[in-house]
Amino acid sequence: MADNTSQTASGLTRRQLHERRVQRRSLLVAGSSTVAVLLALILLVPLAPGWERVKASFFDWEVFRQTFPTLLEAFLLDVAIFAWCAPLIAIWALVIAICRDVRSPALYPLRLFAMLYTDIFRGVPVILVVYLIGFGIPGLGLPRPWNSPYIWGSLALILTYSAYVAEIYRSGIESIHQSQRNAALSLGLSNADTMRYVVLPQAIRRVVPANMNMLIALQKDVALLSFIGPVEIFRQAGVFKSLLANFTPYVVAAVIFLAITIPATRFADHLIAKQNRQRS
Amino acid sequence: MTIRMFFASAALMAFATTTYADGHCAAGKTLTEGKLTFATGNPAYYPWVIDDAPEKGEGFEAAVAKAVAAEMGFEGENVVWVRAGFDESIQPGAKNFDVNLQQFSITEDRDKVVDFSAPYYSSAMAVLTRQPVVDNGANATVASLKGLKWGADANTTAVPMLTGLIGPDSDPLLYNDNVDVIEAMKANQIDAAMFDLPTALYLAAVTLEDGVILGQFPAERSQNPDQFGMLMEEGNPLKACVDEAIEALRASGELAKIEATWLYEATGVPVIE
Amino acid sequence: MPKLVLQNIRKSFGANAVLNGIDLTVEDGEMVCLIGASGSGKSTLLRTINLLDPLDDGEIFLDGADIADPELDPQPIRQRIGMVFQSYNLFPHMTAEENVMLAPRRIKNRTREDLHPEIAALFEKFGLADRMQHYPDQLSGGQQQRVAIVRALAMRPEIMLFDEITSALDPELVGEVLDVLRALKAQGMTMILATHEMQFAREAADKVCFLEAGRILEEGAPQDVLANPREERTRAFLSRVL
Numbered sequence: 191m192a193d194n195t196s197q198t199a200s201g202l203t204r205r206q207l208h209e210r211r212v213q214r215r216s217l218l219v220a221g222s223s224t225v226a227v228l229l230a231l232i233l234l235v236p237l238a239p240g241w242e243r244v245k246a247s248f249f250d251w252e253v254f255r256q257t258f259p260t261l262l263e264a265f266l267l268d269v270a271i272f273a274w275c276a277p278l279i280a281i282w283a284l285v286i287a288i289c290r291d292v293r294s295p296a297l298y299p300l301r302l303f304a305m306l307y308t309d310i311f312r313g314v315p316v317i318l319v320v321y322l323i324g325f326g327i328p329g330l331g332l333p334r335p336w337n338s339p340y341i342w343g344s345l346a347l348i349l350t351y352s353a354y355v356a357e358i359y360r361s362g363i364e365s366i367h368q369s370q371r372n373a374a375l376s377l378g379l380s381n382a383d384t385m386r387y388v389v390l391p392q393a394i395r396r397v398v399p400a401n402m403n404m405l406i407a408l409q410k411d412v413a414l415l416s417f418i419g420p421v422e423i424f425r426q427a428g429v430f431k432s433l434l435a436n437f438t439p440y441v442v443a444a445v446i447f448l449a450i451t452i453p454a455t456r457f458a459d460h461l462i463a464k465q466n467r468q469r470s
Numbered sequence: 471m472t473i474r475m476f477f478a479s480a481a482l483m484a485f486a487t488t489t490y491a492d493g494h495c496a497a498g499k500t501l502t503e504g505k506l507t508f509a510t511g512n513p514a515y516y517p518w519v520i521d522d523a524p525e526k527g528e529g530f531e532a533a534v535a536k537a538v539a540a541e542m543g544f545e546g547e548n549v550v551w552v553r554a555g556f557d558e559s560i561q562p563g564a565k566n567f568d569v570n571l572q573q574f575s576i577t578e579d580r581d582k583v584v585d586f587s588a589p590y591y592s593s594a595m596a597v598l599t600r601q602p603v604v605d606n607g608a609n610a611t612v613a614s615l616k617g618l619k620w621g622a623d624a625n626t627t628a629v630p631m632l633t634g635l636i637g638p639d640s641d642p643l644l645y646n647d648n649v650d651v652i653e654a655m656k657a658n659q660i661d662a663a664m665f666d667l668p669t670a671l672y673l674a675a676v677t678l679e680d681g682v683i684l685g686q687f688p689a690e691r692s693q694n695p696d697q698f699g700m701l702m703e704e705g706n707p708l709k710a711c712v713d714e715a716i717e718a719l720r721a722s723g724e725l726a727k728i729e730a731t732w733l734y735e736a737t738g739v740p741v742i743e
Numbered sequence: 744m745p746k747l748v749l750q751n752i753r754k755s756f757g758a759n760a761v762l763n764g765i766d767l768t769v770e771d772g773e774m775v776c777l778i779g780a781s782g783s784g785k786s787t788l789l790r791t792i793n794l795l796d797p798l799d800d801g802e803i804f805l806d807g808a809d810i811a812d813p814e815l816d817p818q819p820i821r822q823r824i825g826m827v828f829q830s831y832n833l834f835p836h837m838t839a840e841e842n843v844m845l846a847p848r849r850i851k852n853r854t855r856e857d858l859h860p861e862i863a864a865l866f867e868k869f870g871l872a873d874r875m876q877h878y879p880d881q882l883s884g885g886q887q888q889r890v891a892i893v894r895a896l897a898m899r900p901e902i903m904l905f906d907e908i909t910s911a912l913d914p915e916l917v918g919e920v921l922d923v924l925r926a927l928k929a930q931g932m933t934m935i936l937a938t939h940e941m942q943f944a945r946e947a948a949d950k951v952c953f954l955e956a957g958r959i960l961e962e963g964a965p966q967d968v969l970a971n972p973r974e975e976r977t978r979a980f981l982s983r984v985l
Contacts, residue, residue: 243562247583325650328657339643339659373832373891376793377846377898378822387845391836419643419654425624429644432625435560435580 246436253438257430261442264426268412271344271422275412276405278348283355284394288385290360304356311353317414320346324418343415351408358400362393399465402458406451423447495711496542500568506544508535509567512553515648516672517732518573524551530668530732531571534590537724538569538700541715556625560584565703569712573666575627576699586699587712590725591733593696594686595631596670597742599662600655601680608661610685610742612636619643621651621660627696628664635687636664652677666696668733685742744807746771746933747792747902752801754791754957761787763957765801769902769950772931774924776944776965779954780980785937788954789904792935793826805902822850825895829907831887833879839866839890840875843897850898858897865893869923885916892923902933909940921947941985945969953977 200207235241289304311319323346328337335341366389374384416425423443430439501507510531513522520528527536539549552567559570560583569587576586597615599608608614615636622628624644632642643660645651651663652673665673667686674681700716702709719725745768752765762784769775777785790796792803794810794817803811810820833842843862847853866875869889879887888908895903905924909917921943927934928947938944944951945965952962953974961974972978 240563247562325653325657325659328659329653331658334658337658339654369828369830369832370834372790372795373828373834374845375795375817376821376824376826376828377894378818378850379846380818383849387849388834392834395836416644417646417650419621419645419659421624421641421644425644429624429629433577433579433627433630435577435583437561 248437248441250436250438253430253434253436254442257427257434257439258442261423261426261430261439262446264421264423265443265446267420267422268409271340271347271412271415271420272409275344275347275351276408278344279351279355279408280401282348283352283359284390286352286356287359287363290356291363291385293381308353308356311350312357314350316347316350316411317417319350320414320417322346323349324415339415339419343418343420347408347411347415351404351411355401355404358397358404359393361400362397363389365396366392396465399458399462402454402461406454406458409451409454410447495714496544496708499706499708499711501566502550505548505550506539506542507550507552507566507568508539509552509554509559509565509570509572511572512555514572515669516676517668525549528732530591530728531573533728533732534719534725535569535571537719537728538590538712538715541718542711559701562704568702568706568708570701571698573669573698574701575696577627584704585702585706585709587702587709588716589697589699590716591698591729593666593668593698595628595635595664595696596667596686597662597684598655598665598670598673598678599682599684600678601682603661604682604684608684612742615662615684615742618661619659621645621654621663623648623651623663623665626666628666631687631696632664648673648677655681671733687742745769745804746773746806747935748802748804749788749792750802750804752788752791752803753799754787754796755799761957762791762798765957765959767952767959767962769933769935772933773949774928774934774936774947775950775952776948777935777937777952777954778939778941778944778980783954784957785954786906789826789906789935789937793821793824793904795826822846822898823901825898825900825903827888827891827895827903827905827908829910831879831884831891831911833887833891833894835879838876838878839871839882839893842879842890843894846894846898862893862897865896868926869893870919883916884912885919888912888920889923892920892927896927902935903927905934905936905938907937907939909938939984941969941981953980955980 202210236245238244286304286307289300290308292298292301320343324339324343327342327345328339370388370392371384374388375381379387413422413424416422416428421429423446424440427439427443431437496506497503508524510519510524514524514529514531515522516529518529518531520526520532524532524535527533536549539545554565554567554570554572556572559565559572559574560580562583571590573593574580574586575593576589580586597610599618603618608618612635616639618638619640620632620636620638620642622632622642622644624646629642629644632638643654645654648665648669651660654660655663655678662684667683670683674683700712702712716725719728747767747769749765749767752762753760754762765784765788767775777788779785787796791798791811797813798811801811802809805820805823833839834845837845840862843865844855844858847858848855863872863875866872869892871886871889871893874882874886874890879890882890892908909920912920917940921940924934924936924943925947936944936948948965950962951965951968952959953968953972953976954960955976961968961972961977968977969981972981
């Protein structure tokens with residue numbers, strides 16, 4: 191009896207020793223299987239008959255070195271477009287989400303507008319919106335610089351992404367229990383104040399992880415602006431590809447993108463995990 | 471019935487004799503024995519291919535292809551046309567065509583990945599703009615061109631030539647294809663764009679309502695004049711036969727005649743000093 | 744004049760009639776306990792008094808004026824009637840103090856500095872002095888419910904409604920919340936409680952109403968209704984809960 195609870199020579203209980211053994215074993219299995227898969231890739235892929243040609247086309251170190259600085263510079267344009275679009279999306283999407291939530295019959299047209307808006311912009315491919323707004327609106331005869339593809343291309347991204355983000359906000363608003371609204375109303379707060387001080391702060395916090403994923407998607411879709419002129423990283427890579435007849439510049443662009451999106455994705459996952467822990 | 475069979479076999483025999491006369495070179499080197507497969511863009515444009523129907527042999531590239539094929543001993547239904555995109559064409563790996571012509575400029579780097587035939591056309595680069603830009607004082611001098619807002623098709627050698635020949639004050643905007651470049655011109659987002667001369671002629675005549683060709687940089691003005699070559703898979707043994715056929719057409723004056731017929735308009739655009 | 748008079752209150756949710764003509768008079772400073780089985784209409788009655796659920800028919804007179812008139816803006820009326828819920832319903836993104844300050848700041852345009860002394864006094868009075876800067880999830884159920892009461896009191900309501908406010912609490916935490924109610928009664932607050940705490944009702948209530956199927960079946964002094972009910976069904980209910 192006494193032996194069951196007493197500590198062993200190492201100062202650990204039987205259970206602690208057992209768990210340590212299990213952990214050591216699973217680390218060993220995970221490590222060796224990862225190494226095995228990597229070795230297989232490194233050893234087997236070069237054995238494929240077309241490997242030399244693929245390597246020359248996609249993984250040319252000389253091309254990598256030569257194009258990297260220019261591509262990194264072009265990436266700054268992506269970052270800039272992202273930086274001015276993201277806050278505008280956050281605001282406009284909130285406006286749409288709130289319109290969608292109005293309950294007064296007098297404001298029904300607003301609600302209808304928000305519904306149509308989200309349906310339309312979620313249903314149309316982003317690239318079509320980019321073309322339509324990026325070429326279409328300036329084509330109406332706007333003077334420079336107001337016909338700039340940067341302005342209208344960004345607007346296309348903002349309009350489209352706001353539709354998605356508005357739906358995320360809405361799911362957040364709807365996830366706030368009616369009892370929270372009741373508590374606020376019972377204190378005598380107006381509907382607007384209830385929304386502003388009680389519902390929205392909780393709803394927005396709750397959808398941060400989902401919105402992080404939208405931000406990552408936006409960062410990639412910024413490249414669609416290249417269709418209407420701006421020379422951002424993917425367009426610059428395309429130019430290099432044409433000049434050098436080599437796909438390595440695309441690989442460079444992908445590497446630069448991953449350097450941003452992988453940490454961002456990990457961070458979003460971290461936020462989701464944290465939120466799940468808090469709720470459980 | 472018998473009469474038709476007679477004509478058919480007579481035609482076959484006649485065809486067979488011409489094939490045997492020059493056809494030894496390509497024997498066993500084509501995708502399909504006895505047939506020569508050409509690829510072009512989808513769609514293919516005037517003046518390279520008329521009505522997007524290359525098999526008719528009308529339009530500059532369609533006519534060149536037909537003449538080259540005939541020179542190599544392929545005629546009628548033994549000349550097959552397929553379509554292939556740009557990326558698809560310069561990727562490593564097996565091709566679904568013997569020869570691809572869609573205004574591929576021959577460059578050293580591209581030549582590492584694929585094979586090019588001897589050039590069948592040396593293109594001048596031309597500046598396409600719109601009447602309002604000309605009315606605003608743009609003219610065919612480098613100094614004037616520098617101040618314009620430029621655009622170009624990102625997949626063409628127009629991009630480095632733009633930087634090399636003009637060196638615009640502001641960064642050029644780049645597009646996926648000619649249609650998008652023209653759309654940006656219509657939206658007044660760019661003033662001018664650089665195309666090879668035949669494309670510029672087509673766009674000015676057909677697509678861009680108030681389009682004007684401001685001038686051209688003749689092939690000899692630039693260090694590497696843009697030359698169009700037929701694209702083949704790297705190491706394709708057919709290259710020798712294609713080169714031989716093109717050189718024969720050049721020597722006989724046939725190539726110049728085709729160019730005069732289909733790219734006649736290529737004259738009469740001012741040269742940029 | 745009575746503080747609150749309810750006349751013929753009716754309320755249905757679809758085909759389900761929840762309140763079937765309630766009449767009730769509450770005098771100033773009185774504590775009224777509503778008892779009855781779940782679904783008898785106690786909570787709905789409290790919610791209609793606070794105008795959270797609009798009534799289908801009937802009148803509610805507060806100080807003699809009908810507040811159930813559908814033409815009226817419910818907002819200023821709700822400010823005069825405090826309400827506390829079974830599930831506390833504190834705002835989880837605010838500290839206890841911010842929860843309490845929200846309504847006075849937004850509605851009465853008062854500043855934090857201005858409000859702080861009187862709110863700190865309320866926290867002090869209900870044994871929450873060291874909990875002002877805590878978030879709801881850092882507080883026990885009893886503490887959260889007391890903060891919720893303070894939050895309602897901060898608007899200086901004329902009448903307070905309590906909807907089964909001890910039902911979600913662990914038994915050992917019930918006492919501290921009931922103490923608050925006793926203190927409020929001593930202060931002269933007019934209160935209506937929906938409750939299952941029969942012991943508390945017997946000891947503290949001025950009047951007890953037994954609700955069944957959306958009607959007040961029996962009402963009177965606690966010693967009468969609870970110890971000596973007239974109605975058979977009241978007796979049956981009490982024998983189940985006592």
